Amino acid sequence: MAEAARETWSLPVANVQALADTCNNGADEQLPERYLSKEPSAEEEVVAAGDDSTCAIPVIDLDRLVDPRSSSSECAKLVSACHHWGFFQLINHGVADQVIGNLKSDVVEFFKQPLEVKEECAQRPGSLEGYGQAFVVSEDQKLDWGDMLYVLVQPSESRDLRFRPTRPPSFRNSVDVYSSETREVG
Template sequence: MEAKGATYYNSIIVPSVQEMAKGKMIKKVPQRYVRSGLDKAEITDECGPRTKIPIIDLNRLCSSTYTASEIDKLDLACKEWGFFQANPNFLDKLKSEIQDFFNLPMEEKKKLWQQPCDMEGFGQAHVVSEEQKLDWGDMFYLLMQPARLRKPHLFPKLPLPFRECLEAAIIRLSILLLCLL
């Protein structure tokens, strides 16, 4: 059975922010990308040193020689925070491949452009009106799991190193999830 993917959103296609900025198509940031002061989140440092979110070493946690202290840190993070930070080292290669993808020529990225009525692909996330405030940045949204929902017109067109890296990351994250369960 061929994977068809799922369409969840009706999204308007908008120009690439990267190309607008690079190509000097604009003299100033278009109004739809400018947010009022009301839209800005306030960042404070009032919480003090007690609020450090635990960083969990997932490699250590899932190894056969794991330590009770790592399990205790995970337990504390889940009870007090409801989430935790993971040591990002295992994502370094994926981050590099993502950067390489965004540095591709626009002609290559256009092959992966969002389709009307579909959020997956290269472009902007969930644009529903011409008046909507948008983020000043492009994104690439791709559903990876379950594999049967992958869009056949997107995944095979990704550069091979990026595709292989995504697959490896999914496998690694799946193993990690099983370990945590």
Template sequence: MGSSSSYTEDDFSTSAFDPSTFSVQELVKLAAPDFSIPQPFVRINQQPPSLSVTTPLPPTIDMSRLLLEDDHQNLELHKLHSTCQDWGIFQLVNHGVSSSLLEKLKHEVEEFYRLPLEEKLKYKIREGELEGYGRRMRADGKYDWVDTFNIITNPLHRRSPHLFPQLPPSLRFFPSLL
């Protein structure tokens, strides 16, 4: 598809449409009154999620309590177990990673998303894998309206041998996270 700035609506309406080779950011730029949403993104009779003030936040897990050897540890382990079963996501606090390192990582990820599409596609998710840039198909055969970038840093043996060494140096080396 060439440069991300050369997209046209035809790129998304052909039978050869490949959702792994474009950016949702670029698709949104095309939105116009007569624009048709590509079929892999259309969901019939599905309500968008509500982001009201009453939407509950994911639970918080305290890492420092998990490291204790007392009743607090047992309570936090139980909370972690039920959170993983019920939510599948949580916020981890008191983990010991400095806020300055987290801010630097956030900045580097934001810079990655600002790269031209052709650069980001060098890290495209390969079929059957979870790591890389792009999107995965949901169980219902549809794609989410989000560009994702997933990498595994630890344990070392789980890193993708084709992906991790090719990452921009700023995303490859965070010694305090490794």
């Protein structure tokens, strides 16, 4: 995984925060077409809509998964979630709310910073790690209205600290603690 993330290819695109600032500051620039989505037509397939419970993301309870009295039924839910969805929400995993909260808070603080600060951790050509956008493979691809920060956390020896923010000062520790806790869950 670490080598794949370092070798992922993506076309460079404008920073979303800078684009939004330009648009919000009264500039007469048109939004780039790549950031505009058309409304789906009646013939196009809708992936998920409404409050239909069949569209709800599967929830797997780790306590039930390890409890011999309920593990077979929870295991069947896990198999179904993996087969039909490819992902699920895990509850009762044992990662402390404070650990999760600290990481969320530090990520929010990172993204609130000025662009120049975030660009200290910018992705480099040919790499997925760092701050920016990824998975841009064509010049006419529709783009997301969001930048990302991708850092490798496991295995620890594959971490590249050039892409780890030092602001806020607690960021690296929050990522390390969260990574350690979730590794135990795994």
